[in-house]
Amino acid sequence: MKxxxxxxxxTAVSGAVLIAGCSSGKxxxxxxxxxxxxxxxxxxxxxxxxxxxxxxxxxxxxxxxxPWNEMALFKEMEKMTxxxxxxxxxxxxxxxxxxxxxxxxxxxxxxxxxxxxxxxxEVTYGSQGYLIPLEGLIExxxxxxxxRLNDNPEIRKSITAMDGHIYALPLIIDQPRAFVPNRLYxxxxxxxxxxxxxxxxxxxxxxxxxxxxxxxxxxxxxxxDEIPMSNVKLNNLDGVLLPAFGLLGREVEVKDxxxxxxxxxNGYKEYLTYLNKLFSEKLLDNEMFVQTSQQMAAxxxxxxxxxxxxxxxxxxxxxxxxxxxxxxxxxxPLTSPxxxxxxxxxxxxxxxxxFAITSQNKYPEATMRWVDYLYSDEGSRLxxxxxxxxxxxxxxxxxxxxxxxxxxMEEHRAKLTPDVGGQLPLIKERSFDxxxxxxTAPDYNKLVDEKLNPYxxxxxxxxxxxxEEQKRLNIVKTDIKTYVDQxxxxxxxxxxxxxxxxxxxxxxxxxxxxxMLKIYQDAYDRWNKNK
Numbered sequence: 001m002k003x004x005x006x007x008x009x010x011t012a013v014s015g016a017v018l019i020a021g022c023s024s025g026k027x028x029x030x031x032x033x034x035x036x037x038x039x040x041x042x043x044x045x046x047x048x049x050x051x052x053x054x055x056x057x058x059x060x061x062x063x064x065x066x067p068w069n070e071m072a073l074f075k076e077m078e079k080m081t082x083x084x085x086x087x088x089x090x091x092x093x094x095x096x097x098x099x100x101x102x103x104x105x106x107x108x109x110x111x112x113x114x115x116x117x118x119x120x121x122e123v124t125y126g127s128q129g130y131l132i133p134l135e136g137l138i139e140x141x142x143x144x145x146x147x148r149l150n151d152n153p154e155i156r157k158s159i160t161a162m163d164g165h166i167y168a169l170p171l172i173i174d175q176p177r178a179f180v181p182n183r184l185y186x187x188x189x190x191x192x193x194x195x196x197x198x199x200x201x202x203x204x205x206x207x208x209x210x211x212x213x214x215x216x217x218x219x220x221x222x223x224x225d226e227i228p229m230s231n232v233k234l235n236n237l238d239g240v241l242l243p244a245f246g247l248l249g250r251e252v253e254v255k256d257x258x259x260x261x262x263x264x265x266n267g268y269k270e271y272l273t274y275l276n277k278l279f280s281e282k283l284l285d286n287e288m289f290v291q292t293s294q295q296m297a298a299x300x301x302x303x304x305x306x307x308x309x310x311x312x313x314x315x316x317x318x319x320x321x322x323x324x325x326x327x328x329x330x331x332x333p334l335t336s337p338x339x340x341x342x343x344x345x346x347x348x349x350x351x352x353x354x355f356a357i358t359s360q361n362k363y364p365e366a367t368m369r370w371v372d373y374l375y376s377d378e379g380s381r382l383x384x385x386x387x388x389x390x391x392x393x394x395x396x397x398x399x400x401x402x403x404x405x406x407x408x409m410e411e412h413r414a415k416l417t418p419d420v421g422g423q424l425p426l427i428k429e430r431s432f433d434x435x436x437x438x439x440t441a442p443d444y445n446k447l448v449d450e451k452l453n454p455y456x457x458x459x460x461x462x463x464x465x466x467x468e469e470q471k472r473l474n475i476v477k478t479d480i481k482t483y484v485d486q487x488x489x490x491x492x493x494x495x496x497x498x499x500x501x502x503x504x505x506x507x508x509x510x511x512x513x514x515x516m517l518k519i520y521q522d523a524y525d526r527w528n529k530n531k
Contacts, residue, residue: 041366043141047082048369054084055367056360058102058109060116061089062421063294064414072386073417083363083370085111092421093292103130110361114422117168117353119161119463123470126167131356133165137368144375148172148427157530158350158462169371169425171351180344180452182239185313187306188327190218190226199329203244203274203336206307210283213306221303229278229307230285230300230316232293234488236309238271239345245271246339248459250484252520257528259460259520261513263484264505269498270338272491279492289489312444315410322441332451346456355425374426383426386416398437463523473519476512483511 040049061068068074068087078084088109090098095116102108103125117131125131138146149156159166186199186209194216200206210228212218219226231237238250245267252259262268278284285291285299299305300316308316313328333342355371357364373379381389385401392398403412414420433445465473487504490496496504 046080048366049082052082052084053363053366054086055110055363056088057085057111057113058088059112059114059418060092060095060422062092063292064411064421065418066415068418071416073383076382076387077370081370083366108358108360110358111367112356114418114424115353115356117356119352120470120474122167122353123161123464123467126161126165127163127467130359131167132359132364133167134169134357135166137364138166141365141368142372144372145169148375155350159352161464162466167356168353169355171354171423171425171428173349173428174430180346180448180456182236182309182345183311184240184307184309184331185328186331187317188329190306193218193220199331201332201334203334206334210278210307214283218306219303225304226306227285227299227304228283230296230305231288231309232291232296233289240309242271243343243345244334244336244339248343248345248457253459254524259517259524261517264508267338269501270336272488273498275492276494280494322439325442330447330451333455342455343457344452344455346458348462350462351423352462354423371425374424380426380429381432383417383424384419384428386413388416392437397435399435400437461524461527463527465519465523469519469523473516476516480508480511480513480516483508
């Protein structure tokens with residue numbers, strides 16, 4: 001990390017000329033024709049450019065994705081806009097490192113897409129001039145996105161950095177209520193085989209159920225090969241189990257107007273103690289810290305997994321028919337001996353940093369027009385489903401996703417768009433999704449509304465920090481987070497005894513916890529003042 005920070009500092013110095021150019025608003029602009037418009041550019045209508053242009057795109061490629069250059073999303077957009085792309089898509093597991101290297105080496109693409117840019121990235125690389133400000137382009141060339149901002153000023157507030165610039169565009173989740181992504185499912189076949197009809201409502205009841213999964217041969221193969229609960233690292237598992245111990249997430253949380261750091265709270269110790277018990281008794285997959293999502297899904301397809309976190313059962317278990325998903329129950333939030341309140345983490349209705357234009361881009365106006373289509377109704381549906389959906393009636397009250405019989409719907413969709421396992425600059429429309437013809441498949445929106453939404457709360461709002469605050473967080477928070485990641489794994493697998501908990505907390509305090517909390521508190525107070 002220190003080497004990377006040093007490289008970034010050197011890059012910032014060596015890029016002084018570039019920074020100056022970007023701050024003037026001219027760097028990266030295409031040649032202009034008379035009247036101030038770029039040559040070869042149509043400010044309205046399609047194509048966006050009269051003669052085809054090709055830009056370089058960088059984005060995170062999930063393992064489930066097909067090749068991006070073969071995806072229907074980009075092919076259809078190219079036909080309509082005359083804008084093509086050369087793709088650089090590092091695997092999701094290595095993407096952050098590749099992205100950081102692109103900035104440090106100044107080997108930038110024209111566009112970041114499904115880009116996983118953090119607020120830190122936006123503030124740091126925006127202020128250095130590597131990401132160009134977008135608000136002027138939005139005003140002139142993005143009527144669809146501009147309308148979304150006008151209809152919901154909270155979005156503009158949430159994507160505008162402290163210097164007044166917008167450096168990246170978001171995914172907007174158009175949900176009238178809470179958006180809860182973390183869902184804990186149970187293997188319904190195992191429940192039936194064991195004659196269990198009551199699902200757990202507490203962490204203790206979940207523990208007892210997992211023991212039954214381990215010892216009762218619920219997959220009926222005569223082997224002791226059951227994995228009661230599996231996961232990939234702690235991905236999303238913390239979003240399901242931490243609230244049972246009274247904490248919303250594993251970073252900062254606002255409680256009664258004050259910001260606290262959850263990994264030093266007593267509830268976090270209880271959470272890790274619980275996971276350690278599950279791990280040591282082999283009720284929690286002992287390969288969780290080294291396996292991939294594909295390896296976990298393979299276990300699920302082999303009927304070896306009893307409990308798991310995901311958006312739907314058929315992403316882990318082998319499900320023959322869509323309606324069979326209903327056999328696998330979604331749990332409501334659990335409580336624990338240290339917390340009697342049902343809680344679940346409410347995600348933000350936006351995902352920041354999904355799209356950005358860099359200073360290398362010679363066609364920022366055309367690029368903005370290209371991405372703006374994805375914020376239209378039809379464009380969002382193209383980005384979400386590719387070209388494989390159809391309306392079932394002339395009144396457009398029901399639609400269905402079209403995919404080859406005998407194939408997995410999500411695996412097919414992942415060949416059409418990076419939306420599967422990704423976050424794209426578009427709108428996830430609740431009103432459109434409500435018109436999906438689920439047939440006999442579960443209505444997950446309804447399930448989430450019933451089981452999770454009533455208990456959903458946000459941990460911390462979408463804020464930006466000042467440049468100075470971000471610089472300090474880059475140092476203090478990075479070190480603390482790295483330490484927390486290492487130690488929580490050691491506590492869970494038993495490499496570190498809980499008698500060392502106080503030492504762990506004191507180490508975090510010495511690493512600058514109070515300074516980090518003050519930065520978060522100041523940012524929250526500014527945000528709260530301007531609500």
